[in-house]
Amino acid sequence: MSGPLEGLRIIDVTSIVSGPFATSILGDQGADVIKIEQPGIGDLVRYLGLIRGDMSAVFAVINRNKRSVTVNISKPEGKQVLYDLVRGGDAFVQNYRPGVAERMGIGYEQLKKINPDIVYVSISGFGDSGPYSNKRVYDPVVQAITGFTDVQGNPKTGKPELVRNIVVDKLTSVTAAQAITSGLLAKARGKGGQHIRLSMMDASLQFLWPDGMANYIYVDDEKEGRPNLSDIYRVFETKDGFITCSFSSDSEWKGFCAAMKREDLLSDERFATAASRGKYAVELWDIIETEYRKYGSAELMKLLDDNDVPGGIVNKREQVFMDPQVVQQGSLIEITHPKAGVKMRSPRPAARFGGDAWQVAHHAPMLGEHTEEVLKEIGKTGADIASLREQGVIG
Numbered sequence: 150m151s152g153p154l155e156g157l158r159i160i161d162v163t164s165i166v167s168g169p170f171a172t173s174i175l176g177d178q179g180a181d182v183i184k185i186e187q188p189g190i191g192d193l194v195r196y197l198g199l200i201r202g203d204m205s206a207v208f209a210v211i212n213r214n215k216r217s218v219t220v221n222i223s224k225p226e227g228k229q230v231l232y233d234l235v236r237g238g239d240a241f242v243q244n245y246r247p248g249v250a251e252r253m254g255i256g257y258e259q260l261k262k263i264n265p266d267i268v269y270v271s272i273s274g275f276g277d278s279g280p281y282s283n284k285r286v287y288d289p290v291v292q293a294i295t296g297f298t299d300v301q302g303n304p305k306t307g308k309p310e311l312v313r314n315i316v317v318d319k320l321t322s323v324t325a326a327q328a329i330t331s332g333l334l335a336k337a338r339g340k341g342g343q344h345i346r347l348s349m350m351d352a353s354l355q356f357l358w359p360d361g362m363a364n365y366i367y368v369d370d371e372k373e374g375r376p377n378l379s380d381i382y383r384v385f386e387t388k389d390g391f392i393t394c395s396f397s398s399d400s401e402w403k404g405f406c407a408a409m410k411r412e413d414l415l416s417d418e419r420f421a422t423a424a425s426r427g428k429y430a431v432e433l434w435d436i437i438e439t440e441y442r443k444y445g446s447a448e449l450m451k452l453l454d455d456n457d458v459p460g461g462i463v464n465k466r467e468q469v470f471m472d473p474q475v476v477q478q479g480s481l482i483e484i485t486h487p488k489a490g491v492k493m494r495s496p497r498p499a500a501r502f503g504g505d506a507w508q509v510a511h512h513a514p515m516l517g518e519h520t521e522e523v524l525k526e527i528g529k530t531g532a533d534i535a536s537l538r539e540q541g542v543i544g
Contacts, residue, residue, distance in 0.1 A: 152179020153502055157333060160231070160238040161185065161215065162222075162255070164192045166288075166315055167272050167349060168244040169211050170322035175329060176214030176511070177498040183234060183523055184212065184514065188219040188544030191516040202489030209486065209513040210495050218524070219517035219544030226542045228254055232263050233527045239336070240329050244272035247282050257344040266342040268332035272325055276348040286349065288315040295353040300361040304380045304431060321352040380430045384463055385438050390446040394437075394453060394460030397423055404456035409440040470494060486512045517544035 154175055161172040162185045169184070169192065176182040186192055192208065199206040218234075221227040235241055241260060243250050250256045250271070257269040271277070274286030281294075289311050292298055297317070298309035328345050336342060358366070360378045365371050384391050396402045399422070406414050414420055414436070419429040426433055441449055446462045453460045464472055470481050485492045497507055520543050524534055537543045 151505065152177070154330070154333075155179035157181065157239045158183065158237060159329070160234050160241045162231075163242050163244040163272065165194055165244070166211060166318035167321045168242050168325070169194070170319055171272075171325035171329070172242055173211050173213055173215065174322065174326040174498070177507075178500075178502070179510075182215040183238075183519075184215040184217045185222070185231065185234075186217055186219050186516060186544075188221055188517065188541070191217070191219070195516065201491040202486070203515065204486055204489035204491065204513065206493070209489075209493055212513040213495070213509055214511050215514055216511060216519035216523055217514035217517055218520045220520075221542055222253065222255065224540070224542050226537060226540060230524070230529075230537070230542065231255065232260075234523070235260050235264050235267060237527060238264065238267060239333060240268040240270065242270045242272070242325070242329065246285075247271075247273055247277040261342065264342070266336055268329060268336055268342050268345065270325060270329055270332070270345045270347065272321065273346075273348050275350045277346065281350075288317045288349075291317045291349045291353050295350055296357060296361060297353065300357065300377070300379045304377075317349050317353050320356045321347065321349045324352040324355070376427050376430055378427070381427055383434055383437075385434075385441045387441050387444055387446045387449055391463035392441065392446050392449060392453075392460055393463060394458055396426075396458055399423070401458055402426065404458045405437075405453070408452040408456040408458060411436075411440065482509075484509055484512070488512070488515050488518070520544060 157175075157179075158181045159172055159175055160183050161168065163169055163172065164186075172180075172182045172184070184192075192212070194208045194211070195205050197205050197207045220230050222231050241255075243255065245253075251259070257271070260267055260269060273282070274291065275281040275284060284290075292311055293309075295317075298311055301312055302309040325347055328347060332343055332345050363378050381395060382393070384393050394405075396405050402420065402423075403415065406412050418425070420426045420433060444452070450460060450462055469475060475481060480496060481494055482497050483492060483494050501507070521534055524537075524543070529537075534543070
């Protein structure tokens with residue numbers, strides 16, 4: 150597959166989401182991603198959600214543009230197969246709990262002896278030290294600890310809420326993909342391989358901090374009760390649905406007042422500046438919602454657009470792929486998985502490189518689909534492969 154990462158090989162022993170989604174991004178950009186899975190079981194996401202033709206919908210999206218190799222790396226012969234792959238690899242990615250990779254014989258110091266230039270990436274929940282370092286973790290746990298749930302909480306009641314999406318897993322993936330690319334660039338510039346450590350907690354804090362923790366940035370100037378930037382974000386009910394809108398500048402505020410024919414609000418001192426509108430955000434909500442309930446969503450959006458007020462209709466999930474902007478941009482593609490025999494809708498890569506149309510090089514692999522193909526590429530003969538299969542080393 151052509152792309153900016155063409156010619157680079159990524160050895161991926163990760164599972165679930167935080168690692169697999171990261172390496173899929175690299176695969177979308179042309180890297181040759183070898184997904185290592187346990188024979189007979191594989192990545193547990195293969196069994197998550199809607200399944201058609203032995204292919205999970207979730208797995209299909211976060212594991213495209215990879216090749217699957219099933220190897221039992223608990224066996225010495227399987228570990229040797231992995232070592233052979235590492236020897237010709239550019240990056241290695243794992244998301245075990247701290248210390249597990251080392252006990253398995255695939256830690257950084259161990260693989261560095263095989264390939265000194267390997268870019269080795271460790272993804273963990275909370276890092277490799279501290280009271281939570283060995284804690285079993287999923288996305289909602291990190292959301293709770295890093296403050297996401299407080300930011301998402303209802304400003305009127307204070308009740309915390311989760312982001313109902315695996316946002317931490319996915320932002321960790323995006324961070325990991327960027328870090329891997331940087332590591333590969335450093336390697337290409339002659340700095341050799343290195344060990345990149347990334348935790349879901351640190352990725353979450355970095356992502357959340359600028360706006361979600363704005364009142365806690367200045368040391369010794371923290372104060373409870375100040376309005377938070379998150380307080381201004383709201384979904385508003387209309388006659389026939391919901392919209393969201395936001396106005397930061399004075400010109401946008403004036404546009405809202407004009408659109409709603411509420412120029413009287415311009416003289417209300419509570420809303421005279423962006424800072425005061427933030428301070429009285431909850432009061433402003435009630436006024437906005439009262440006005441918006443007078444209109445249908447489409448009519449309301451026309452009024453707001455005509456007055457240059459940022460806003461959008463709240464789409465239900467089944468409406469997203471029919472949104473005219475999504476359709477016009479070609480943001481979603483429909484592809485037929487050749488092995489599973491199902492037609493799938495999936496987002497194309499967000500970043501477009503050059504003028505060439507993007508295509509899927511490898512559909513999400515069936516378990517062990519490319520084992521023989523990849524092993525032959527690293528010099529294994531048909532007899533070698535048959536012997537490994539007979540010993541239960543490969544699937």
